[in-house]
Amino acid sequence: MPQDSYDAVVVGAGLAGSACALTLARNGVRVCLCERGAQPGEKSLSGMVLYGRPLAALIPFFWKEAPVERPIVRRRVAVLSRDSELALDLRFEEFNHPPYNYTFSVLRSRFDRWFAKQAADTGATLLTGALVDDLLWEGGKVAGVAIRGGATLKAGVVVSCEGTNAFLAEKAKLRDRPPHRKVAVGVKEVLAMSREVIQERFGLEGNEGIAMEFYGQSVRGLVGSAFLYTNQDSISVGLSCSVESLIAGKIPPAELLAQFKRHPA
Ligand SMILES: Cc1cc2nc3c(=O)[nH]c(=O)nc-3n(C[C@H](O)[C@H](O)[C@H](O)COP(=O)(O)OP(=O)(O)OC[C@H]3O[C@@H](n4cnc5c(N)ncnc54)[C@H](O)[C@@H]3O)c2cc1C
Missing domain, CATH: 3.50.50.60 (FAD/NAD(P)-binding domain)
Structure with missing residues (x-):
């Protein structure tokens, strides 16, 4: 009460x-x-992506009871040009087993x-x-x-x-409003996708998850990056950019995200 x-x-x-x-x-x-x-x-x-090491200090083995989506076993960092991609794709087999590097995709x-x-x-x-x-x-x-x-x-x-x-x-004047150049704006969509399609499209097995980051033309060269994370039966796709560069680029974040989703690579 x-x-x-x-x-x-x-x-x-x-x-x-x-x-x-x-x-x-x-x-x-x-x-x-x-x-x-x-x-x-x-x-x-x-x-x-939840980096859960501090959480494990509070709640050991939290992943057994918490609604985590997938352990992040693969990471892909890519730079996009207008129509192609240069990527570094890393896979960590030990992250597929407890404690999973304490790193999971989650839906907040x-x-x-x-x-x-x-x-x-x-x-x-x-x-x-x-x-x-x-x-x-x-x-x-x-x-x-x-x-x-x-x-x-x-x-x-x-x-x-x-x-x-x-x-x-x-x-309460305990903190100043941060200047534009120190602030980024993020947009994100959660798109439904079946487990089978996620596994096939991203080359995953079982409950494995991947976290992908995209630079360069993913945000039309602005200061920022885009991301894609796999959940159980959905994917989180989004981007964040500094407010200053969005103003300079004269493009709303939602339009930038729509363009990223249409990227051929
Ligand atoms: C698009 C995007 C993607 C991100 N991706 C990641 C990621 O993959 N991994 C990562 O580690 N971080 C990520 N972040 C950053 C992450 O969101 C923050 O670091 C984290 O949420 C901060 O936690 P917090 O508890 O400080 O604040 P928040 O999670 O923002 O929680 C603040 C809470 O306070 C409540 N609240 C605010 N004001 C009041 C009020 N006056 N009265 C009552 N309630 C109030 C809000 O409703 C909210 O529930 C991302 C951020 C964005 C925008």
Whole structure:
């Protein structure tokens, strides 16, 4: 049951927030994990390949219970010209066996929900649909948070795990808005594809996964790269580019992604 007073409030149930809330709850701290989405992961856009070594330190053998998609056994790094490709294709046989190099493709909508549940099962209170709008201050110290809609939570410690767009931290003047040249924009699509087609098209066996990165004409020579990751029965395709180069290139990210998907190689 949510209360109105905690030892700590963690803002954002992404990877950082759930790891933080889980660690605090394990240490007996009364912690509330606030997530603006209706479910953790709902707002996340990442690709994503999870580099899970730090997670294994928190939850050993996490891959046995977490909703991971495929262990990344192959990596392909390619430079595209207008119609061809120069690629380095690496395969690591040992990554096909536990602990799988701790590296898996994941879908954040599933993974974040599971991770936040680990924190909640350990004793953290998970509040979803809770957009933290502001910090509460008392005597020059942070004393809690205000949630959009009027509710407040008191807490001696507030941890901002808002991700890149840390509006709360910026509003409290704890962080400056990063300049354009330091910010990239990412776009991604998850496309349904049967296991058989994934295996045939990418030369994979069983549950093997591949992570592919593309440079050069994949992003029309802009500062950035495109990616493709195989999931169980879908692929994640996307790209990210610096905001500055997108403005200079005068091309919307969604159009860049559409062009990448049409590349003949
Ligand atoms: C297209 C793309 C592809 C990427 N691919 C990869 C990859 O393959 N591998 C990799 O390691 N990283 C990848 N990243 C980066 C990765 O997404 C981030 O490093 C990671 O998500 C950061 O985790 P986080 O917990 O700090 O923030 P986030 O995952 O962004 O989580 C922040 C959470 O806080 C919530 N939140 C924010 N503000 C509030 C608020 N005021 N109140 C309540 N809740 C709030 C959000 O809804 C969200 O759930 C990718 C990023 C993009 C954009």
